[in-house]
């Protein structure tokens with residue numbers, strides 16, 4: 001019995017989204033998955049590793065209401081290296097996360113862009129799977145999914161704080177939840193495929 005390979009591909013200009021990416025990886029590591037982190041910054045060459053992955057989790061800071069230019073360059077490269085090379089990511093699992101300075105900050109646009117990107121590659125998008133929190137009188141900033149996103153994991157880093165303190169723990173735990181959820185779904189899909197193959 002093999003375990004799924006979960007890769008996390010992210011860009012981070014100033015280190016905050018990198019902290020979130022590490023939290024996603026830590027969540028995935030709570031399962032038996034093999035977990036790899038790849039940073040996108042300029043030319044990317046880990047295509048073979050991504051093609052071997054069962055799940056790929058995409059992460060970008062929200063810059064000007066969308067993904068960063070560096071992450072967009074990575075996405076555009078996949079047109080040749082993945083799509084035209086044989087639809088190589090079809091049927092893999094995908095998910096996404098983003099971090100920005102404002103609580104909203106138009107992060108939804110970033111997550112939406114990442115999910116469309118995954119769909120273009122024929123991937124199965126896994127959402128966050130947490131109810132929105134911090135939206136009642138008993139809620140707090142310590143709640144998981146305190147920012148209330150559904151499509152993926154969101155984090156908020158105060159613009160005057162460095163990555164040693166931002167994003168806060170609640171957002172890192174939310175990211176960790178996404179990583180664990182994706183790795184679990186990857187295992188379920190793997191076991192389901194093996195079961196169907198044995199029955200055939």
Ligand SMILES: Cc1cc2nc3c(=O)[nH]c(=O)nc-3n(C[C@H](O)[C@H](O)[C@H](O)COP(=O)(O)O)c2cc1C
Pocket residue numbers: 011012013014015016017018061062063064065066099100101102103104105106157159
């Ligand atoms: C070019 C640029 C554009 C930004 N645009 C947004 C934005 O649209 N919404 C927002 O909330 N924060 C915005 N920010 C703030 C960043 O999202 C925030 O500083 C984030 O923590 C940066 O993540 P990083 O350290 O991984 O690069 C922007 C920052 C930069 C540098």
